[in-house]
Each structure stands twice: as C-alpha cells, then as structure tokens.
Amino acid sequence: MKHGVKLIVMGILSLFGSKASASVEADFWKWFQKNEDMIFNFERDTENTFDKLSAALSKVDPELTFEFSPIRENGKREFVISAGGIKNSFSSVELLFNSAPEMKKWIIIKFRPRRSPLNDLNFGGVSIKSEDVYYNLYKDEDKLGIVLFFDNYNEKEHTTYGNLGYLFLDEALGEYDVETKLGFVEFHNKTSEYFDGAKPIKNLSKQVDEYYGN
Structure with missing residues (x-):
C-alpha cells in the first residue's frame, strides 16, 4: 500500500x-x-x-x-x-x-545563424574585417579542430581575439554547428608556422559541410 x-x-x-x-x-x-x-x-x-x-x-x-x-x-x-x-x-x-x-x-x-556575406566585427576596441581572417582545419577524433589566424593576434589580447574568433565562427557556421561539429579551437597570428595552406574564412562553411556530408 x-x-x-x-x-x-x-x-x-x-x-x-x-x-x-x-x-x-x-x-x-x-x-x-x-x-x-x-x-x-x-x-x-x-x-x-x-x-x-x-x-x-x-x-x-x-x-x-x-x-x-x-x-x-x-x-x-x-x-x-x-x-x-x-x-x-x-x-x-x-x-x-x-x-x-x-x-x-x-x-x-x-541559435545564431550563418551569415552571408560575413560581417566585419569589432570587439574590445579591436576591429577585424572578415576578409582578413583565415583558418586551417585538422582532424580531432570525430570532429574537426580549427585554428583561426589574425594579422595582429598576440597573447596579451588573447581574450579579445578569442571572443572575436568565436563570433566569426558563429558568422561562418552558425552557433549550433560551432558547438557540435568543431573540436579544439585555437587562435594564432598569421606569422604562425601553421599558417601554411590557410584559407579565407568565407570558405569554412563549404568545407565543413562537405566533411560532414550535408
């Protein structure tokens, strides 16, 4: 009972x-x-x-x-x-x-949607044009890792560039895909040894969609 x-x-x-x-x-x-x-x-x-x-x-x-x-x-x-x-x-x-x-x-x-064309962004007093942002993709287990490259990235302003980087990723892929399809995310200066072969961020959505087959 x-x-x-x-x-x-x-x-x-x-x-x-x-x-x-x-x-x-x-x-x-x-x-x-x-x-x-x-x-x-x-x-x-x-x-x-x-x-x-x-x-x-x-x-x-x-x-x-x-x-x-x-x-x-x-x-x-x-x-x-x-x-x-x-x-x-x-x-x-x-x-x-x-x-x-x-x-x-x-x-x-x-969720924040993809934008086309991508917007230029300003955050924390730093202004960056979308055409100046480049990336390289890497395999990260079952996802894709990404490195974003900026002209004036430096460790002292890592937080500012990090916020800008995620905003650009949301612009390019949309908020949902950024969180579900990307693994590691890093930010480098274009002088980085990893910059070789980097592509403009406007190409990112097509490459990610092709990788996931949608």
Missing part, C-alpha cells in the same frame, strides 16, 4: 514539474507579447529595452542571449534566441523556440 502511495505521489510531482517547466517559457512569451511595441521599436530606448529583455530571458535560463535584425521589407524583424555558445543551454533555446506563439511582426530563429 505504501509503495502504491509513493508511486502516485511521484506521478503528481512529475506532472507538476513538467507544468512548472513549461510555464517558464509560456511566461516569457506572454511578457514578450505584452511588451511587443517596446521590443520591436527598441531603438527608442535601446539600453532600457535590452536590460528588460535580458532580465526576462534570464528567468528561462541565465545563459540565454538574443539578437535582432533590422526591420525587413515585409515589416518583420528576426528575433534570434542564442545560448551564447554554451552547449548546456541548447535545450533551453529549443524549448523556448518550440513554445513561441505565432506573431505577425516576428520571425523567431533558434
């Missing part, structure tokens, strides 16, 4: 646990729709809007971040839900994306 009661209680907890989990995503989208005008026209008060949106997303998962597109010709904006490159938060992105309601003004995208 006690065993039966235990099973019933566990079942009830399971049901309430799933509802609680689902409500986190539902609550976000309710907040999003309630504040749709503010979010869609974020340029009116960018800092305040982004702070509020970040706070709302953090209730779903503290690692989640976002990107917006300009308003397209069809009058819509893209709203990109990103895990910030944190693989453990990919499931949070999937859950939030799958629970998104239909909205006339929005195209919801999960």
Whole structure:
C-alpha cells in the first residue's frame, strides 16, 4: 500500500514539474507579447529595452542571449534566441523556440545563424574585417579542430581575439554547428608556422559541410 502511495505521489510531482517547466517559457512569451511595441521599436530606448529583455530571458535560463535584425521589407524583424555558445543551454533555446506563439511582426530563429556575406566585427576596441581572417582545419577524433589566424593576434589580447574568433565562427557556421561539429579551437597570428595552406574564412562553411556530408 505504501509503495502504491509513493508511486502516485511521484506521478503528481512529475506532472507538476513538467507544468512548472513549461510555464517558464509560456511566461516569457506572454511578457514578450505584452511588451511587443517596446521590443520591436527598441531603438527608442535601446539600453532600457535590452536590460528588460535580458532580465526576462534570464528567468528561462541565465545563459540565454538574443539578437535582432533590422526591420525587413515585409515589416518583420528576426528575433534570434542564442545560448551564447554554451552547449548546456541548447535545450533551453529549443524549448523556448518550440513554445513561441505565432506573431505577425516576428520571425523567431533558434541559435545564431550563418551569415552571408560575413560581417566585419569589432570587439574590445579591436576591429577585424572578415576578409582578413583565415583558418586551417585538422582532424580531432570525430570532429574537426580549427585554428583561426589574425594579422595582429598576440597573447596579451588573447581574450579579445578569442571572443572575436568565436563570433566569426558563429558568422561562418552558425552557433549550433560551432558547438557540435568543431573540436579544439585555437587562435594564432598569421606569422604562425601553421599558417601554411590557410584559407579565407568565407570558405569554412563549404568545407565543413562537405566533411560532414550535408
């Protein structure tokens, strides 16, 4: 009898646990729709809007971040839900994306997508053109390891170039493929002994897709 009661209680907890989990995503989208005008026209008060949106997303998962597109010709904006490159938060992105309601003004995208052409980037006071970034690929068990080469890379600014490197990889491959298809990632100056045979980063997506057969 006690065993039966235990099973019933566990079942009830399971049901309430799933509802609680689902409500986190539902609550976000309710907040999003309630504040749709503010979010869609974020340029009116960018800092305040982004702070509020970040706070709302953090209730779903503290690692989640976002990107917006300009308003397209069809009058819509893209709203990109990103895990910030944190693989453990990919499931949070999937859950939030799958629970998104239909909205006339929005195209919801999960994970930072590939960009074509690649954008030039600026981070930490360092500006780099995409055409100046090169790479070499190496076998890394069942994945591909990559070395990115920059003109002015140096160890003192490793963190800055590292952030730029991952942003360029997201631009070239998309956030999901960076985390699931790449193994080791290193950053070198173009004076590196490994630079021989390096290719411009615009070629990276084609080479990775050919390797994985998609």
